[in-house]
Amino acid sequence: MDAASKKQLSIIAVNIRKHALEAVHSAKSGHPGGSLSISDVMAYLYFKEMRIDAKNPKLEDRDRFVLSKGHCAPALYSALALKGYFPIEEIKNFRKIGHMLQGHPDMKGVPGVDMSTGSLGQGISAAAGMALSAKLSGKDYRIYTILGDGELEEGQVWEASMFAAQYKLDNLCAYVDNNGLQIDGNIADVMSPYPIVDKFKAFGWNVIEINGHNLDEIEMAYSQAKTIKGKPSVIVAHSIKGKGVSFMENRAEWHGSAPNDEQYAQAVKELDAELAKLEVQ
Amino acid sequence: MADIKKVATREAYGEALAEFGAVYDNLVVLDADLSKSTKTDTFKKKFPERHINCGIAEGNMMSVAAGLATTGKVVFASSFAMFAAGRAFEQVRNSIGYPHLNVKIGATHAGLSVGEDGATHQCCEDIGIMRTIPGMVIINPADAIEARAAVEAAIKYDGPVYLRFGRLAVPTINDNPGYHFEIGRGIELAPGKDVTIIATGLMVPQALEAKKMLAESGIDARIVNIHTIKPIDRVIIKKAAAETGAIVTAEEHNIIGGLGSAVCEVVVEECPVPVVRMGVEDTFGKSGTATAVLEYFGLTAENIAQKAKKAISLKK
Numbered sequence: 001m002d003a004a005s006k007k008q009l010s011i012i013a014v015n016i017r018k019h020a021l022e023a024v025h026s027a028k029s030g031h032p033g034g035s036l037s038i039s040d041v042m043a044y045l046y047f048k049e050m051r052i053d054a055k056n057p058k059l060e061d062r063d064r065f066v067l068s069k070g071h072c073a074p075a076l077y078s079a080l081a082l083k084g085y086f087p088i089e090e091i092k093n094f095r096k097i098g099h100m101l102q103g104h105p106d107m108k109g110v111p112g113v114d115m116s117t118g119s120l121g122q123g124i125s126a127a128a129g130m131a132l133s134a135k136l137s138g139k140d141y142r143i144y145t146i147l148g149d150g151e152l153e154e155g156q157v158w159e160a161s162m163f164a165a166q167y168k169l170d171n172l173c174a175y176v177d178n179n180g181l182q183i184d185g186n187i188a189d190v191m192s193p194y195p196i197v198d199k200f201k202a203f204g205w206n207v208i209e210i211n212g213h214n215l216d217e218i219e220m221a222y223s224q225a226k227t228i229k230g231k232p233s234v235i236v237a238h239s240i241k242g243k244g245v246s247f248m249e250n251r252a253e254w255h256g257s258a259p260n261d262e263q264y265a266q267a268v269k270e271l272d273a274e275l276a277k278l279e280v281q
Numbered sequence: 282m283a284d285i286k287k288v289a290t291r292e293a294y295g296e297a298l299a300e301f302g303a304v305y306d307n308l309v310v311l312d313a314d315l316s317k318s319t320k321t322d323t324f325k326k327k328f329p330e331r332h333i334n335c336g337i338a339e340g341n342m343m344s345v346a347a348g349l350a351t352t353g354k355v356v357f358a359s360s361f362a363m364f365a366a367g368r369a370f371e372q373v374r375n376s377i378g379y380p381h382l383n384v385k386i387g388a389t390h391a392g393l394s395v396g397e398d399g400a401t402h403q404c405c406e407d408i409g410i411m412r413t414i415p416g417m418v419i420i421n422p423a424d425a426i427e428a429r430a431a432v433e434a435a436i437k438y439d440g441p442v443y444l445r446f447g448r449l450a451v452p453t454i455n456d457n458p459g460y461h462f463e464i465g466r467g468i469e470l471a472p473g474k475d476v477t478i479i480a481t482g483l484m485v486p487q488a489l490e491a492k493k494m495l496a497e498s499g500i501d502a503r504i505v506n507i508h509t510i511k512p513i514d515r516v517i518i519k520k521a522a523a524e525t526g527a528i529v530t531a532e533e534h535n536i537i538g539g540l541g542s543a544v545c546e547v548v549v550e551e552c553p554v555p556v557v558r559m560g561v562e563d564t565f566g567k568s569g570t571a572t573a574v575l576e577y578f579g580l581t582a583e584n585i586a587q588k589a590k591k592a593i594s595l596k597k
Binding site: 060064066106107108114115116118119121122123125126127128129130131132133134136137155156159160162163166167 | 331333335336341344345346347349350351375379
């Protein structure tokens, strides 16, 4: 990736983090940890990878995105707003009655949301359905979905994995945000989904392992996935829950709780410092 | 009724899919390793590329159906009622119901008439479960003619529909030129002034038999076929309550949550009169031939007639 692109995407990623935290802070509720861990890949997908048009969210042959770990809606909403699907001012109305940004993604109410998700394990199946539809219709659009690593504990993920391999859905690229933590603690302690890479390989998938905070690796992974024919691809990304905010990093308690005013101010300060650093690069 | 043609509604379902598959090239059919039983294999023989076997994984099938529907496909997802409405409830609710996607759930082997397989497969809860999902249309056809019409109507309707079909061959009662199917519109099959028997599915022909039995006792029973449980026809029910003053419901489903409950809700709100519910009395089924099981649990014309007399006795 060239330096200019990397700088642009890095800045967008930090802004996604800022707005995701703004959403959760305004609502006094939501899921900051996992939103921060996927901000880099969200920036890459919405501002580099996907064939989409914010002015025409229902464009028939667009690429589709399904946030299978729907609780990380703050990151999705921030990416959509920054891309121009709706005004950024909506972010502060997240989870508020009478406003469109529901606690989990609602495809009927929010421009740019391709599938309603929130109940874990279902998004990857819906993504597989979209991928199958493209195959049936001879279309070349691609389907992107992001799962949590805790989400892999849902049996439906593996039903969907069998399905995607059976029907050779090489137009489907899943991404597992392997930040190692779920609400109740370390995923290895709660109910280990490891070895994640071996499991997907055994299910017939092309597996790519990367650092989920390295834009070069993210780009390389998605580019490689496109060259693999006859099987779906999954990117297993090692990431840091709460990435970018010192006191949230690698702490399970930030899975689903909102920062107070003081914590929010501190988080914004850290992210602004990161932005300032990126701007002068 | 030995002279009346008998066809299972699941057979008509498979044939309707094959028929309309030729008309609608965006029609896709999913199954979960039961295509020979659900009869979606009738569609598969004509359109193998649009028949997707999802294996024994009903939850995934429902969410896959949702994904397909977001791209403009009209999707039929089939399994036994037990697994479609039971096992996959949450996928139906969240992946299909919440976004109001254009998925038709073709649930076969509903009710006790599954027969020999017994209680684990005899789903008498599905109407109750599906009825609580906002926006879900529920159709329980009485015969092959109605099953075909229901499939056609479901295709033309934009949104989720739960279609309930049976395994057992049932009499074809709607084979007449005046037959007209409309979602949400009940059908008065026979006039009557003393009591109304509101029946659905395979209890409709039994209701017609019960009418004959009641006539012998000098009771004039009205017969109403409610094929659409949701949205229910409030007009025909209110009219029946007002004009006949007593109602019996008859269904191959738990008396809790199904047609009986739906009718009671309308009656108490619109025109309170006695309602007696006939159906599976909050119990699990048993193995046996379909007809033996139906008889064992009292899903007979005789029982409808008895319940009708009880309803009349409750009139003020």
